[in-house]
Amino acid sequence: MSAYSIGEIATMTQLSVPTIRYYDKEGLIPGLAKNEAGVRCFSDDNLAALQMIECLKTAGMSIKDIRQFMAWNVEGDKTLATRLAFFNQLHATVLDQMAALQRTLDTVEFKQRYYGQAVADGTEKYVKAGKKAPGNVRQEA
């Protein structure tokens, strides 16, 4: 229904204007119309495409693969199974990434405890050795 200028779309998506033009040039925004003067007029569908791009980029996809997905969309019902397979595959990939990120988070939290102790001790050597600093021995209750 509505139509937006590239500047409005940039504000809405938090992308730069040149980035949106680049995505268009790369074929990532199917059906994007231009008026007589050559000015891009974005529809709600075009906006949805950009939001999908953001999602796919977060999942680590390349421009090339996003273009392929957008091309399947344009092809209509005959690519439905392909697109389902695409999302099934993507689901697995995203789960892998979450697992990797969780391992990273575990390491970071370990390091927070490690350096928390080291800062309290004023030195790394006790915590490195798995010991308590002399002045910081905790008394048993």
Next chain:
Amino acid sequence: MSAYSIGEIATMTQLSVPTIRYYDKEGLIPGLAKNEAGVRCFSDDNLAALQMIECLKTAGMSIKDIRQFMAWNVEGDKTLATRLAFFNQLHATVLDQMAALQRTLDTVEFKQRYYGQAVADGTEKYVKAGKKAPGNVRQEA
């Protein structure tokens, strides 16, 4: 204790030999020794550095920032508070990334249901319109 060749380290870390040399050249492996012939001899600490690099890269850090962190390590106890702050900051960014990835996962799962229905219908148009396909209307109990 142990020392490893670059080839062994490549196998252990799943990195390519040139990548490990590149990391060394970039100053990401502090204290990496070479023998008289100029051949790199990796210690367990050097291996640990490479594992830390993997962790930091998963968190999205650049070579430059990883180098900075490794440099703080070399500086000893006087950078403890800096390193604690570094991991506190990193913790926040990793949580942000997990949240973004979770939103992506939600979208992907929505699309899996969407295309699952569309494939069942043989067309996208009913699910697009929020309708059931004519032959697939579910009977009430």
Next chain:
DNA sequence: CTACCCCCTAAAGCACACTTTAGGTCAAGA
């Protein structure tokens, strides 16, 4: 009228993280 702002294209430029190439050393096995 002219200045400003938003829009356009084409093309060059850039940052990053490797990878590849070219040429060389050295030790061990056939």
Next chain:
DNA sequence: TCTTGACCTAAAGTGTGCTTTAGGGGGTAG
């Protein structure tokens, strides 16, 4: 002895994803 294979350096090359530059159009507010 010769070949093979693992190591080395320096430097050039590559792919990706933008960003920047240069030059221009057009509508509106002062």
